Amino acid sequence: xxxxxxxxxxxxxxxxxxxxxxxxxxxxxxxxxxxxxxxxxxxxxxxxxxxxxxxxxxxxxxxxxxxxxxxxxxxxxxxxxxxxxxxxxxxxxxxxxxxxxxxxxxxxxxxxxxxxxxxxxxxxxxxxxxxxxxxxxxxxxxxxxxxxxxxxxxxxxxxxxxxxxxxxxxxxxxxxxxxxxxxxxxxxxxxxxxxxxxxxxxxxxxxxxxxxxxxxxxxxxxxxxxxxxxxxxxxxxxxxxxxxxxxxxxxxxxxxxxxxxxxxxxxxxxxxxxxxxxxxxxxxxxxxxxxxxxxxxxxxxxxxxxxxxxxxxxxxxxxxxxxxxxxxxxxxxxxxxxxxxxxxxxxxxxxxxxxxxxxxxxxxxxxxxxxxxxxxxxxxxxxxxxxxxxxxxxxxxxxxxxxxxxxxxxxxxxxxxxxxxxxxxxxxxxxxxxxxxxxxxxxxxxxxxxxxxxxxxxxxxxxxxxxxxxxxxxxxxxxxxxxxxxxxxxxxxxxxxxxxxxxxxxxxxxxxxxxxxxxxxxxxxxxxxxxxxxxxxxxxxxxxxxxxxxxxxxxxxxxxxxxxxxxxxxxxxxxxxxxxxxxxxxxxxxxxxxxxxxxxxxxxxxxxxxxxxxxxxx
Amino acid sequence: xxxxxxxxxxxxxxxxxxxxxxxxxxxxxxxxxxxxxxxxxxxxxxxxxxxxxxxxxxxxxxxxxxxxxxxxxxxxxxxxxxxxxxxxxxxxxxxxxxxxxxxxxxxxxxxxxxxxxxxxxxxxxxxxxxxxxxxxxxxxxxxxxxxxxxxxxxxxxxxxxxxxxxxxxxxxxxxxxxxxxxxxxxxxxxxxxxxxxxxxxxxxxxxxxxxxxxxxxxx
Ligand code: SF4
Numbered sequence: 001x002x003x004x005x006x007x008x009x010x011x012x013x014x015x016x017x018x019x020x021x022x023x024x025x026x027x028x029x030x031x032x033x034x035x036x037x038x039x040x041x042x043x044x045x046x047x048x049x050x051x052x053x054x055x056x057x058x059x060x061x062x063x064x065x066x067x068x069x070x071x072x073x074x075x076x077x078x079x080x081x082x083x084x085x086x087x088x089x090x091x092x093x094x095x096x097x098x099x100x101x102x103x104x105x106x107x108x109x110x111x112x113x114x115x116x117x118x119x120x121x122x123x124x125x126x127x128x129x130x131x132x133x134x135x136x137x138x139x140x141x142x143x144x145x146x147x148x149x150x151x152x153x154x155x156x157x158x159x160x161x162x163x164x165x166x167x168x169x170x171x172x173x174x175x176x177x178x179x180x181x182x183x184x185x186x187x188x189x190x191x192x193x194x195x196x197x198x199x200x201x202x203x204x205x206x207x208x209x210x211x212x213x214x215x216x217x218x219x220x221x222x223x224x225x226x227x228x229x230x231x232x233x234x235x236x237x238x239x240x241x242x243x244x245x246x247x248x249x250x251x252x253x254x255x256x257x258x259x260x261x262x263x264x265x266x267x268x269x270x271x272x273x274x275x276x277x278x279x280x281x282x283x284x285x286x287x288x289x290x291x292x293x294x295x296x297x298x299x300x301x302x303x304x305x306x307x308x309x310x311x312x313x314x315x316x317x318x319x320x321x322x323x324x325x326x327x328x329x330x331x332x333x334x335x336x337x338x339x340x341x342x343x344x345x346x347x348x349x350x351x352x353x354x355x356x357x358x359x360x361x362x363x364x365x366x367x368x369x370x371x372x373x374x375x376x377x378x379x380x381x382x383x384x385x386x387x388x389x390x391x392x393x394x395x396x397x398x399x400x401x402x403x404x405x406x407x408x409x410x411x412x413x414x415x416x417x418x419x420x421x422x423x424x425x426x427x428x429x430x431x432x433x434x435x436x437x438x439x440x441x442x443x444x445x446x447x448x449x450x451x452x453x454x455x456x457x458x459x460x461x462x463x464x465x466x467x468x469x470x471x472x473x474x475x476x477x478x479x480x481x482x483x484x485x486x487x488x489x490x491x492x493x494x495x496x497x498x499x500x501x502x503x504x505x506x507x508x509x510x511x512x513x514x515x516x517x518x519x520x521x522x523x524x525x526x527x528x529x530x531x532x533x534x535x536x537x538x539x540x541x542x543x544x545x546x547x548x549x550x551x552x553x554x555x556x557x558x559x560x561x562x563x564x565x566x567x568x569x570x571x572x573x574x575x576x577x578x579x580x581x582x583x584x585x586x587x588x589x590x591x592x593x594x595x596x597x598x599x600x601x602x603x604x605x606x607x608x609x610x611x612x613x614x615x616x617x618x
Numbered sequence: 619x620x621x622x623x624x625x626x627x628x629x630x631x632x633x634x635x636x637x638x639x640x641x642x643x644x645x646x647x648x649x650x651x652x653x654x655x656x657x658x659x660x661x662x663x664x665x666x667x668x669x670x671x672x673x674x675x676x677x678x679x680x681x682x683x684x685x686x687x688x689x690x691x692x693x694x695x696x697x698x699x700x701x702x703x704x705x706x707x708x709x710x711x712x713x714x715x716x717x718x719x720x721x722x723x724x725x726x727x728x729x730x731x732x733x734x735x736x737x738x739x740x741x742x743x744x745x746x747x748x749x750x751x752x753x754x755x756x757x758x759x760x761x762x763x764x765x766x767x768x769x770x771x772x773x774x775x776x777x778x779x780x781x782x783x784x785x786x787x788x789x790x791x792x793x794x795x796x797x798x799x800x801x802x803x804x805x806x807x808x809x810x811x812x813x814x815x816x817x818x819x820x821x822x823x824x825x826x827x828x829x830x831x832x833x834x835x836x837x
Contacts, residue, residue: 002631004735008820011676016634024646024706249706251635251643303646303704335663 001028001097009083017252018046019080021094024249025301027063027070028095035067035179039093039100039140041108043118044528046074050248051256053310054146054167055109060244061168068175071095072248075118075526081125091126101126104139104178108159110148113505114498114528116155117520119144123158130517132160132205138181138188143174149202150232150279151458151565154505154512156204160188161195163202164568165232165605166265168241170200196226200233202568209510209564215551217509217562231569234605238265238286243294246301258306258339259298263291263323266602267312268593268612271369272380272584273411275457276312278572281602282610283593288323295327299336307331308339316594341365366391367406370414371421377587378413380580385425392429396436402446403429409476410454410468410499412584419476422449423483430488449491451480453499457506458565459572461580464557467503469550470496497535501527503553509564512552514545571602619656621666622694623685623717624701629678629824632708637672643706644684651704653697656687670721670836671798671828674805679825681836685717718837725831726779727798729806729823733790736819743783743790745816750781757808774812777804798828 002010002020010016031037040059042049049055055072062070071093076084084091090099100106106126108119120130123142129135132142144152145163152162163170177198181191196203206226210218222228235241243262250257266283267276295307307327311317324338331338368388369381376383392403407422426447433445453473456462468476473496481491505512519541526532542549557563559578566574576599583590590598593612603610628640635643644667648655657663666687673679688697698714705711736742749755755774760767779795792813796804810821828836 007631007822008735010634011820016675017636017639020631020634022631022707249643249646251632251639251706253639253642300650303649305645305649335657 001095003092003097005087005089006092006097009080009087009089013080013083014077015046015252017250018074019076019094020251021072021097023251025246026072026095026248027059029063029069031069031096031098033066034069035182036069036105036175037098037103038062038068038070038105038107039073039103040070041073041100041106041119041122042111043075043108043115043122044111044526045077046250047252047254049074049109050250050254052109052111053260053262056244056247056260057242057262058107058145058167058171059248060246061242062171062175064242065172065175067179069095073100073122075122076125078526078532081121084125091122099126101128101140104141104182106140106142108142108144108146110144110146110152110155112528113148113154113502114533116505116516117525117527119155120158120517120520121525130158130520132156132158135160136188138186138191139178141178141188141191147276147279150275150568150570151507152202152204153209153510153564154508154516156510157513158516159204160192161201161203164200164230164570166235167233168235170198170233173198174201193224193226200231202230204510207567211511215511216557217564219562220567222567229567229569231605232571234282234571235265235284236606236609238262238284239290245294245297247298247304249302249304256308257304258308259295259302259304260308260310261291261295261298262286262310263314263317264311264611266610266612268316269313269382270380270580270590270592270598270600272378272461272580273369273408273454273456274312275460278459278600278602279570280312281571281600282606283612284606285318285611288319288326291319291323292326296330299334305335306337306339308341310341314340316592365404365406368425369406369408370411370418371407371423371425372418374587375411375414375418375421377589378584379411380584380589382589382592385428388425389428389432392432393436396433396439396445401433401443402448404448404450405429406450406452408452408454409480410473412454412456412462412465413587414468414476416476416479419479420483422451422480423485423489426484426489427486430486445488447489449489451477451491452494453496455499455503455506458563459570459577461577461584463507463563463577464559464561464581466556467500467553469554470500473499495530495533498528498530498533500549500553501535501538504549505552507564508552511545511547515541515547518544569605571600571605573599573601576600619687619689621685621687621717622697623670623683623715624697624711625681625683625713625715626705627678627680627710627712628673628682628708629680629710630708632706633676633678633822636675637669640673641667641669643709647701647704647706647709648686651700653700654688654690654692656689668721671724671727673825674807676807677823677825680712681825681827683836685721715837719830719834721836722800723830724799724828724836725797725801726795726829726833727825728827728829729794729796730826731792731794731806731810731821731823733792733813733817733821734819736790736817738817739785739788739790742813742817742819743785746783746792746813749813749816750775750778755809755812757812759808772804772808774804774809777802778809795829 073093123130141160143161144159149162192203195201196206206223208221212218264285266281370376429447456465522537597613655665668685670683694714702711756771758769759772782793784791
């Protein structure tokens with residue numbers, strides 16, 4: 001519901017459909033009948049935010065409560081922001097059109113480090129002070145969740161409460177508490193002290209951080225009875241947790257415009273570079289029936305004609321074939337496509353290949369991540385060259401002519417030979433195509449390499465490792481290009497400057513809040529967008545704040561150093577990560593969780609249970 | 619298989635979605651409605667759906683129509699109920715009928731423009747009268763030639779078939795009839811932007827009717 005002021009400016013902005021709300025299945029409630037107004041903010045564009053599954057899940061869960069009205073808010077694009085500021089229109093929520101500064105709760109999802117300036121910008125556009133200490137009233141309380149909260153420290157000066165882990169179930173107690181405080185007329189301070197005692201909620205202002213002369217952390221000290229360590233919350237049974245039975249269907253085209261279904265959480269693989277693979281442990285699977293029923297309901301409620309089965313490694317889902325059988329019985333007659341992202345190469349059976357022929361035939365993607373076996377062992381990406389080639393062979397025999405391979409450069413222990421190995425592996429895939437006797441006539445093969453730069457992240461075995469400097473990464477990129485000798489292989493890179501900044505914030509501490517605020521005040525926002533990214537301004541920000549970004553990105557940490565996120569417990573034990581790190585340096589692999597539980601410790605958060613463990617024992 | 623014409627209104631905030639967005643929205647609404655849609659044969663079956671005359675982004679309308687093909691012997695009344703119930707806010711299905719006029723005969727469109735937040739409606743009404751009763755009203759129109767953008771001058775009064783200014787309370791209305799269809803198309807926003815150079819406020823364009831060259835209603 002948009003008001004007149006907004007109507008007057010919409011004709012002048014690009015894609016006004018982003019700002020109107022009113023989409024099918026959006027929740028409209030009577031505001032006089034709810035106790036809490038909750039603005040769920042995604043600090044990026046509408047198109048990105050509306051593609052995000054986590055937001056759909058939490059939106060449904062919050063709106064299940066009659067006393068809460070949860071609405072969506074996205075970052076207005078540059079043109080809209082300029083119009084809003086000049087017309088004096090504050091940031092509003094899409095469902096009601098009401099300004100969010102009058103809401104009780106403002107929640108941000110922190111999906112990636114480069115959205116941090118957008119959080120500040122949205123608070124400012126709402127008409128609120130960006131620093132938590134300058135917001136004195138009880139409401140609105142600003143809370144943040146999402147994967148970046150595993151090290152929220154660079155952002156904690158702007159946020160009142162951080163929620164750790166999976167929000168579906170933990171928010172109930174939080175809503176109750178806020179509602180109670182509001183009714184009693186309690187102070188913000190009172191609320192924060194009580195919130196710090198709720199499981200999974202971290203109130204950063206209740207922790208003092210002291211530093212040593214060399215800039216590293218000396219200690220993180222809880223105040224006023226706040227817990228010394230805050231464990232993340234996990235949903236223990238995915239079959240019985242609330243999953244939305246409808247999605248808001250956007251009018252305008254968004255990045256992922258389809259039914260998305262999460263089939264499992266966590267990943268059994270243990271790739272040492274992959275934060276998501278550790279962060280979402282322990283492993284929990286949904287049954288095929290649950291997924292099938294929920295997909296059915298979602299298709300009916302949305303009219304979508306595509307289903308994407310999402311997980312970190314879809315082929316590790318133990319019920320995949322059973323699920324495909326169930327889905328295909330109704331998706332084929334109803335002309336609904338099924339997309340399976342994140343398929344791994346090594347357990348691609350012939351039967352699965354047959355079934356896949358009936359599902360969507362988009363390009364085929366593999367992620368060997370590194371070019372040589374030695375380096376793949378070091379990062380624990382347990383895929384052999386033969387497996388990659390065998391799968392390519394099956395794919396080519398099945399009629400595919402385009403293959404996309406994902407790699408990273410800048411892995412710990414990587415040498416230039418490992419980089420050249422990427423080109424060799426791609427060449428071997430090309431050769432495999434021409435070896436296929438039944439290859440389609442008159443058609444060539446295209447192998448595209450997507451080469452990201454590795455960023456060390458918290459709660460991975462590489463959390464202590466230095467990130468390659470920008471110069472090293474550029475040198476490696478050039479070396480890779482020199483090693484490729486055919487036009488059939490194309491390469492795309494991530495920008496090294498963006499990876500560098502991501503590296504700084506991923507393992508940053510509270511001192512970085514000044515840098516973020518400075519950069520934002522000097523125009524930085526939408527930093528994840530190439531066109532909006534101003535590296536020079538960021539460098540000025542570090543200068544102005546007397547901060548050396550290399551201290552965060554390119555420095556090797558000692559195993560004994562207090563890390564900024566040590567007081568947050570994401571299940572994975574530090575000793576396990578250290579052991580994995582040491583194995584990496586000896587290029588030693590760790591078998592995946594179904595072969596043998598590696599004792600990561602994440603099952604502690606789930607009463608000792610882990611679906612992968614159960615299966616490895618039978 | 620038979621063809622039906624679905625009539626609908628597009629009003630309110632949904633006027634800010636483009637024609638392409640509308641097509642996507644309709645495809646999904648039709649899927650949700652569960653009506654027996656006819657699909658093309660072949661490798662990539664798709665439904666048949668065509669709109670009489672795309673509506674520009676930002677405009678409201680009470681005379682939109684799309685032709686779809688359906689299978690089986692479901693009645694127009696049943697189709698109407700199923701489709702009506704499946705639409706999102708802002709799209710109201712008003713009727714499902716057998717098509718009468720071929721869309722290629724559409725030549726004119728009638729509009730009802732409302733001006734809002736205008737400080738002095740009486741003055742603006744006079745301005746409009748002056749502008750529209752003159753000899754020429756030349757505006758620049760940005761068009762496309764191949765992939766290039768070209769700017770050309772258009773005399774709006776040469777194209778203006780009819781107009782009327784009226785006041786309803788505080789709201790100023792301007793009724794317009796302009797060429798529309800495959801031969802000549804004049805977007806009323808060109809005229810309204812020209813008018814708004816003389817006043818604060820904003821306008822909303824509502825398309826009310828499509829007509830053939832001899833003035834018959836498109837149905
Ligand atoms: S508890 Fe064991 S089986 Fe489960 S994720 Fe951790 S290492 Fe793997």
